[in-house]
Amino acid sequence: MTKRLLLIGGNYAPEPTGIGKFNGEMMSWLANNGYDCTVITSYPYYPQWEVQKPYDRLKSWYRKEEASGGRLKVYRCPQYVPAKPSGKKRIMLDFTFAVSAFFKLLQLLPGKKYDLVISVVPAFHLGLLALMYKKLRKAKFLYHIQDLQIEAARDLQMIRSNKIINMMLNLEKFILRKADYVSSISGGMMRRIAEKVDKEVSFFPNWVDVEQFHPLDNREQLKSYYGFSPGDKVVLYSGAIGEKQGLEAILHAAASLKDIRFVICGSGPYKEKLIALAEELALQNVHFLPLQPLEEFNSFLNMADLHLIIQKASASDLVMPSKLTTVLAVGGLALITANPGSSLYELVKEQNMGVLVRAEDQQALTEGIREALSENMTEQRSNARAYAIEHLSISRVMARFEETIVNR
Numbered sequence: 001m002t003k004r005l006l007l008i009g010g011n012y013a014p015e016p017t018g019i020g021k022f023n024g025e026m027m028s029w030l031a032n033n034g035y036d037c038t039v040i041t042s043y044p045y046y047p048q049w050e051v052q053k054p055y056d057r058l059k060s061w062y063r064k065e066e067a068s069g070g071r072l073k074v075y076r077c078p079q080y081v082p083a084k085p086s087g088k089k090r091i092m093l094d095f096t097f098a099v100s101a102f103f104k105l106l107q108l109l110p111g112k113k114y115d116l117v118i119s120v121v122p123a124f125h126l127g128l129l130a131l132m133y134k135k136l137r138k139a140k141f142l143y144h145i146q147d148l149q150i151e152a153a154r155d156l157q158m159i160r161s162n163k164i165i166n167m168m169l170n171l172e173k174f175i176l177r178k179a180d181y182v183s184s185i186s187g188g189m190m191r192r193i194a195e196k197v198d199k200e201v202s203f204f205p206n207w208v209d210v211e212q213f214h215p216l217d218n219r220e221q222l223k224s225y226y227g228f229s230p231g232d233k234v235v236l237y238s239g240a241i242g243e244k245q246g247l248e249a250i251l252h253a254a255a256s257l258k259d260i261r262f263v264i265c266g267s268g269p270y271k272e273k274l275i276a277l278a279e280e281l282a283l284q285n286v287h288f289l290p291l292q293p294l295e296e297f298n299s300f301l302n303m304a305d306l307h308l309i310i311q312k313a314s315a316s317d318l319v320m321p322s323k324l325t326t327v328l329a330v331g332g333l334a335l336i337t338a339n340p341g342s343s344l345y346e347l348v349k350e351q352n353m354g355v356l357v358r359a360e361d362q363q364a365l366t367e368g369i370r371e372a373l374s375e376n377m378t379e380q381r382s383n384a385r386a387y388a389i390e391h392l393s394i395s396r397v398m399a400r401f402e403e404t405i406v407n408r
Helices: 018-032 087-108 124-137 149-155 162-178 187-196 219-225 248-256 271-280 294-303 323-329 343-351 362-374 378-392 394-406
Strands: 004-008 036-042 063-067 072-077 116-121 140-145 181-184 201-203 234-238 261-265 286-289 306-309 334-337 355-357
Touching: 004 018, 004 087, 004 124, 018 036, 018 072, 018 394, 036 087, 072 087, 087 124, 116 124, 124 140, 124 162, 140 162, 149 162, 162 187, 181 187, 187 201, 187 343, 219 294, 234 294, 248 261, 248 271, 248 286, 248 362, 271 286, 294 323, 306 323, 306 362, 323 334, 323 378, 334 343, 334 362, 343 355, 343 378, 355 362, 378 394
Parallel strands: 004 036, 004 116, 036 072, 116 140, 140 181, 181 201, 234 261, 234 306, 261 286, 306 334, 334 355
Antiparallel strands: 063 072
16 A cells, blocks of 8 residues: 655655655655645745745735645745844744644545655644644654754844743654654754753755766866856856854955955845955955856756855854755765864765865865865765765765655
């Protein structure tokens, strides 16, 4: 009998980056491999922080979509989307989706039973909806943690009330205890989760399509295509532009390395502040670009001599940057801000597949960029591609997930 799977998550395809991208690819893979899949999600808004076309013109609040020959059903639910997110506004975003998703779940309750219900964090409290379904229909419940949302909100001072933080942590612990399976994307995050609850935490890492993203040999030609000279050294940051990365450090590095071209590609609530700071510093070697089309993204990544994976020290073991997977797949040279002891630091060091510098250390970042561009990093690039093929290909990751969770 075909297993039926239900995903509850606030982000989903066609969002091009972050959790929405992985949720979409996960459910498409499962549907294409014979499972009957249903998704309760929102309308795509990330990383632009506005509902994207053509969904912005819909007159109905709820919408149903089908894919994979009818094996994948997607229910879109309304939610509040702030143009300039703050701690309080993000709480409102998560709350409004939880309410609208609750009513959709009520509609699905009397129907044919789902065997496994999956809740993806963030938002952490969506696990309550999964628990409700589990209790009423006796389904199994997987709580998959992409981001330690509560700790990140606390450490980045997005929520300053200790009372609210403690309340959220207690609620999260309740969900963790009730979940049948708990999984996460990095060793460091798995250790932190295990400290909260006496339960096995499965490794379910983010993946990359190693066929779509692969090395190209014509970097100089690609630079010309994107408006640079073949001899330019190009340093690229591509991804969501938010506060937790500490991206202003890129601009200060650019101020010291005026002979290097810096490209910041993406969108997000912090982008306008970065543009204003670049103008204030009178930087002529910093270029801001929008998100690149998916069909050109492999070429765009291959164009760069160095890729920046920037994050603050307080977030270094709370999130595993999803943008790193595509950099590894194209055999790119990544400079990563991570401190000793974090899972990201240990992984990159062990595999020798990038350049590590201390987080929130401006001098270390500037010198790291200079040295990375002046030394022979062929071995690191080769190791990056090999690691992606061996450990991060979607077929391998999803096959392990299917074996250890779905068919357990």
